[in-house]
Amino acid sequence: MSERGASLRVKGLESGYGRVNVLRGIDIEVHSGELVTVIGSNGAGKSTLLKTIVGFVTATAGSVSVDDRDLTRTTPERAVGIGVSLVPEGRMLFGPMSVRENLVLGAYSKSGRGEASLAQDLERVYSLFPVLEERAGQSAETLSGGEQQMLAVARALMSKPRVLLLDEPSLGLAPKVIAEIFHTLDALRAEGLSILLVEQDAKLALKHADRGYVMRTGEIVLSGTADDLLADDDVRLIYLGKWHGKDDVR
Amino acid sequence: MGGSELLQFVISGLKNGSIYALVSLGFTIVYASTGVINFAQGEFYMLGGMFSVWAFATFGLPLWLAAIVGILLTAATGILFELLAIRPRKDGDQLSLIIITIGGSLLLSSLARHLFGPDELAIPAFTSGPSVRVFGAAIERQTLWIWGLTITAVVILNWVYNKTKLGRALRACAINRDAARLVGVDTRLIVTVSFALAAALGGLAGLSVAPLTQTAFDAGARVGVKGFAAAILGGLGNPIAAVAGGLMLGLIESMSIAYLSSTYKDAISLLVLLLVLFVRPQGLFSRSRREKV
Ligand SMILES: Nc1ncnc2c1ncn2[C@@H]1O[C@H](COP(=O)(O)OP(=O)(O)OP(=O)(O)O)[C@@H](O)[C@H]1O
Numbered sequence: 373m374s375e376r377g378a379s380l381r382v383k384g385l386e387s388g389y390g391r392v393n394v395l396r397g398i399d400i401e402v403h404s405g406e407l408v409t410v411i412g413s414n415g416a417g418k419s420t421l422l423k424t425i426v427g428f429v430t431a432t433a434g435s436v437s438v439d440d441r442d443l444t445r446t447t448p449e450r451a452v453g454i455g456v457s458l459v460p461e462g463r464m465l466f467g468p469m470s471v472r473e474n475l476v477l478g479a480y481s482k483s484g485r486g487e488a489s490l491a492q493d494l495e496r497v498y499s500l501f502p503v504l505e506e507r508a509g510q511s512a513e514t515l516s517g518g519e520q521q522m523l524a525v526a527r528a529l530m531s532k533p534r535v536l537l538l539d540e541p542s543l544g545l546a547p548k549v550i551a552e553i554f555h556t557l558d559a560l561r562a563e564g565l566s567i568l569l570v571e572q573d574a575k576l577a578l579k580h581a582d583r584g585y586v587m588r589t590g591e592i593v594l595s596g597t598a599d600d601l602l603a604d605d606d607v608r609l610i611y612l613g614k615w616h617g618k619d620d621v622r
Numbered sequence: 623m624g625g626s627e628l629l630q631f632v633i634s635g636l637k638n639g640s641i642y643a644l645v646s647l648g649f650t651i652v653y654a655s656t657g658v659i660n661f662a663q664g665e666f667y668m669l670g671g672m673f674s675v676w677a678f679a680t681f682g683l684p685l686w687l688a689a690i691v692g693i694l695l696t697a698a699t700g701i702l703f704e705l706l707a708i709r710p711r712k713d714g715d716q717l718s719l720i721i722i723t724i725g726g727s728l729l730l731s732s733l734a735r736h737l738f739g740p741d742e743l744a745i746p747a748f749t750s751g752p753s754v755r756v757f758g759a760a761i762e763r764q765t766l767w768i769w770g771l772t773i774t775a776v777v778i779l780n781w782v783y784n785k786t787k788l789g790r791a792l793r794a795c796a797i798n799r800d801a802a803r804l805v806g807v808d809t810r811l812i813v814t815v816s817f818a819l820a821a822a823l824g825g826l827a828g829l830s831v832a833p834l835t836q837t838a839f840d841a842g843a844r845v846g847v848k849g850f851a852a853a854i855l856g857g858l859g860n861p862i863a864a865v866a867g868g869l870m871l872g873l874i875e876s877m878s879i880a881y882l883s884s885t886y887k888d889a890i891s892l893l894v895l896l897l898v899l900f901v902r903p904q905g906l907f908s909r910s911r912r913e914k915v
């Protein structure tokens with residue numbers, strides 16, 4: 373939000389859970405002001421990638437950097453302070469708290485900036501998602517799925533990120549709501565925010581992205597501009613659900 | 623039983639209930655940020671009394687200052703306890719953490735015995751003078767102090783929880799730790815802070831009741847059980863429920879003395895504890911143990 377987007381560079385990133393390795397050397401770049409998507413089927417490791425970038429999962433090899441600042445093995449609370457904000461899978465809202473309180477907590481890492489700045493940022497996310505202003509006093513758990521997803525995005529924006537990470541924001545939502553959320557992502561990108569979008573709905577993601585990566589069992593197997601990927605036979609096969617029938621992807 | 627006699631029991635119930643409420647708040651606050659029942663909570667109560675006696679008798683500090691020193695030293699003990707015993711076990715499952723708190727409880731009481739001796743100790747009442755008479759019942763002045771201090775503590779705590787950044791972080795952490803980290807809350811710091819708060823409240827309870835009951839190195843366990851029962855009664859959900867649970871337990875105890883016999887007083891809290899766990903494990907005043915989306 374009105375901050376210039378930073379560039380995100382992920383190099384040779386490896387991580388997993390306990391002894392199970394999930395990411396097996398991931399290289400990804402998001403240039404300043406780009407909307408980049410990572411697509412892939414269930415269990416490919418997309419969420420693990422985002423969780424490793426912000427530090428919920430510890431990297432076992434490789435590096436993450438934002439602009440030229442090293443962020444490898446950071447913690448989520450530090451990442452958001454540096455300007456990398458995650459809209460997580462499952463939204464993770466503060467259910468019993470009001471919409472407004474969720475948003476105020478979203479600005480927690482910036483709360484040194486004072487009331488005036490907070491009010492301004494609230495105005496801003498309310499203008500992006502007017503329904504949140506109508507529901508400001510309502511507890512988050514009483515919102516509809518679509519409204520909850522908007523709140524999750526809005527809460528992340530309250531930290532004034534320079535890189536926004538989103539984990540399947542379209543999941544389980546009606547087409548109309550999806551359109552509204554992706555319209556907002558387009559607008560944020562147009563303002564210069566860098567966005568890394570993880571999606572299972574490849575068609576939707578590629579329609580809005582500048583570039584994309586295809587992930588499969590913890591590796592990037594394909595990358596290119598969104599248009600190239602949309603035209604790619606292998607990518608087309610994913611929509612048809614024939615991905616697993618094919619062994620040689622490249 | 624006459625009206626004034628009954629009133630006397632109610633007064634006594636609300637006095638003990640206030641103490642249980644403070645200890646119960648300690649349980650609730652730590653549970654909210656860690657998911658762990660801190661069985662050393664009773665020792666904070668004991669230490670509050672002991673540190674105050676020590677500051678008053680050994681160092682000759684004025685009573686009010688000795689009380690503040692008592693609270694601060696107890697809070698510091700809470701912080702040390704968390705840093706040394708809880709934090710290093712960052713991947714510890716909750717069962718092992720609970721066992722650590724039981725061990726810590728034993729350790730704190732033996733340390734207290736070592737430092738302050740095995741004898742019962744007391745401080746004078748905060749203000750001297752005869753009891754206040756209300757409708758034929760007598761209220762000791764120290765009881766008024768206990769009520770006043772409990773109300774003050776609850777009001778301040780409520781303000782912190784609802785109006786400050788720290789309070790918002792404490793609540794966020796209780797609802798969903800990972801979500802709290804996502805927005806930038808340092809949850810490890812929050813855990814330390816909640817131990818400090820819990821210890822301070824336990825210490826406040828211990829020192830404000832010390833003029834009435836005396837205190838000793840082994841005073842923590844009994845009150846710990848009462849506070850725990852009160853917290854379970856309230857449902858470990860939120861501070862208000864913890865206070866309600868404490869007051870209710872005090873009243874139940876007092877009424878059981880009035881209508882049954884004082885022999886059962888201590889057994890009552892265990893009975894209440896078991897009853898709640900069997901019949902309504904989420905407590906009387908809570909929707910659920912941990913609230914999540
Ligand atoms: N907390 C966890 N503990 C152990 N294994 C996990 C954990 N989370 C994910 N995994 C495993 O890691 C692999 C990658 O999971 P991940 O959630 O990153 O996939 P994904 O691409 O996000 O899938 P989806 O599209 O279903 O969200 C899977 O095999 C999964 O079983």
Ligand SMILES: [Mg+2]
Pocket residue numbers: 418419420461539
């Ligand atoms: Mg996922």
